[in-house]
Amino acid sequence: MSFGDPNNPYGPPQGQPQQPAPGYGYPQQTPPQQPGYGYPAAPPLGQQAYGQPGYGGGYPGGPLTMPGNVKAARVMLFVIAGLQVIGAILFALSAFAISAAKNDEELQNDVDFQQLADYSSGALWAGTALVLAWGVFAIVLGAKFSSGGSGIRITTMVFAIITAILGIYPFIVVGLVHTVLAILVAVFVGKSDGAAWFNRSKYPAAHH
Template identity: 60%
Template sequence: MSFGDPNNPYGQPAQPGPGQPQGQPGYGYPQGQPQQPGYGYPQAPPVQPYGGGGFPGGPGGQLEMPGGVKAARVMLWVLFGLSLIGTFIFGLAAAAVSAAKNDEQLQDDVQFQQLADYSGSLLWGMTVIALLTAVISIFLAVKFAKGGSGVRVMAIVFGVVVAILGIYPFVGFGLIYTVMAILIAVFAGKSDGAAWFNRPRY
């Protein structure tokens, strides 16, 4: 029994032959092509590449601090702790030199008095520098979470200045300061640091 033209989409589908597998789509349907989603089904939005329009985690801005900025913040806390210890040590040393300078047995020793004047002035100066470093370190560490581009610039300048001070007058022990200060300036100056501090606030 014949059903007419097999290419007619309005005719009845042809029965599968002995070698043809069951379950194939009938005539009128494109074979080998995936069906397009019907109307009314929303498609997923295109994936936004990293750094294209903000960072993952929030609309238009990054909610999570980048790793480099986190590391710089940790180093600021470390500098704060070290600077507090340094302030205490240098202050005690300066007070000890001043007390020895006023000793009646050493007041006639000209060389000691000159050394005490120089050492006392240097130690008091180092005490003030260590105290300022502690204050600025904790200020920047707190402001890293919500600060803007001004905090970033301040962190870079602070890192450069502390790196120089780590070479002189804080020789030896100041090497730790120098390394951490350079890393703070580098991490704050990198592109992800700039994106973090320049992110829009909502």
């Protein structure tokens, strides 16, 4: 029986070369491993553990560290808070001064002065509380820059706009520094890199 006989039913089909059997001088080729058969494919860029996009690095394109403009805006918020504290101290000292003047023997019989002093003292103490609260609010916003989201960004922009307006009127003289700082805060936070920072993924907590 010959494999060269074209009429041999046990020979290889015509037109197809005979393949050598494995183990006769030709090493057997191992097919490449397919993903999912013991060798999971590597996750795409920006995806890490637990299959969450941005786990350990944020969504693709999200900053890993706080941009310089955002850092500057946070420092300016703290400066505004410091100025608010100074303003609150000045308001409180003015209220103390008016209260001391009310007790002056020459002015105790002056009804008009006493009424004005009562009104001014009450307004000054109210102003002290408001100015101090505004400063505390600025500190809270600045502290939230590391972990806050888009809500903190919008709140900061609103805070800065209101501060800038109040710096123009009614406190145009003493509020000029507030106005300049507040405008810069609104601009820096409102820029594209500020939006990218506050809209980044929060897994895990972002670096300072």
